[in-house]
Amino acid sequence: xxxxxxxxxxxxxxxxxxxxxxxxxxxxxxxxxxxxxxxxxxxxxxxxxxxxxxxxxxxxxxxxxxxxxxxxxxxxxxxxxxxxxxxxxxxxxxxxxxxxxxxxxxx
Amino acid sequence: xxxxxxxxxxxxxxxxxxxxxxxxxxxxxxxxxxxxxxxxxxxxxxxxxxxxxxxxxxxxxxxxxxxxxxxxxxxxxxxxxxxxxxxxxxxxxxxxxxxxxxxxxxxxxxxxxxxxxxxxxxxxxxxxxxxxxxxxxxxxxxx
Numbered sequence: 435x436x437x438x439x440x441x442x443x444x445x446x447x448x449x450x451x452x453x454x455x456x457x458x459x460x461x462x463x464x465x466x467x468x469x470x471x472x473x474x475x476x477x478x479x480x481x482x483x484x485x486x487x488x489x490x491x492x493x494x495x496x497x498x499x500x501x502x503x504x505x506x507x508x509x510x511x512x513x514x515x516x517x518x519x520x521x522x523x524x525x526x527x528x529x530x531x532x533x534x535x536x537x538x539x540x541x
Numbered sequence: 542x543x544x545x546x547x548x549x550x551x552x553x554x555x556x557x558x559x560x561x562x563x564x565x566x567x568x569x570x571x572x573x574x575x576x577x578x579x580x581x582x583x584x585x586x587x588x589x590x591x592x593x594x595x596x597x598x599x600x601x602x603x604x605x606x607x608x609x610x611x612x613x614x615x616x617x618x619x620x621x622x623x624x625x626x627x628x629x630x631x632x633x634x635x636x637x638x639x640x641x642x643x644x645x646x647x648x649x650x651x652x653x654x655x656x657x658x659x660x661x662x663x664x665x666x667x668x669x670x671x672x673x674x675x676x677x678x679x680x681x682x683x684x
Binding site: 479482483486491493496497506507536537538540541 | 608611612613614622624625626627628629630631632633634635636639640648649650672673
């Protein structure tokens with residue numbers, strides 16, 4: 435029965451077509467202090483060298499953080515920051531920044 | 542139980558068929574970016590946020606290439622990892638240029654972006670960055 439529930443949940447998530455963040459935005463908020471120094475408290479970064487994160491797709495943020503952690507994407511600051519993040523931290527941070535208002539699709 | 546399983550599988554199947562149909566639908570515009578960009582009222586020129594800025598025809602072609610993925614809500618990468626492509630509207634223009642340069646010189650490795658960035662001049666990159674960044678950076682900060 436559990437399998438059925440999982441499959442149904444997956445099909446509902448799929449049908450909605452929205453990007454669902456698996457993490458907890460409130461936990462992400464608490465963990466985001468170091469991020470805020472560069473990316474801003476509201477996800478709008480403090481310098482043109484750093485990307486805005488507000489509203490970004492959560493799975494894109496998670497992929498970027500995993501790539502920094504694994505060394506697939508190279509940046510001295512971000513590799514240092516991502517090195518100590520757990521998978522749970524990555525999910526929570528992505529949920530937090532993706533919940534902010536900012537980036538959008540341009541149509 | 543058996544029936545419930547079949548129902549669930551049926552739902553999943555319907556979902557994936559729907560996704561395929563959606564992909565086919567959304568792929569169509571991305572396959573004809575050149576034609577769109579060549580038209581006077583192109584995607585790029587009429588897009589919201591373009592404001593008073595004008596985009597040369599060659600630049601419109603490049604922007605149409607970006608829009609083929611980044612302009613479609615919910616568009617995902619297909620290989621080697623699946624995730625939603627980043628939203629670009631409202632991004633810092635300088636960061637967009639830096640990212641494109643990293644793809645061009647191989648520091649960033651995603652194959653599709655490497656292929657596209659390899660064909661861009663510095664001027665193209667500046668234009669693309671302006672298209673996505675200039676207007677909405679301010680809007681985002683006001684929010």
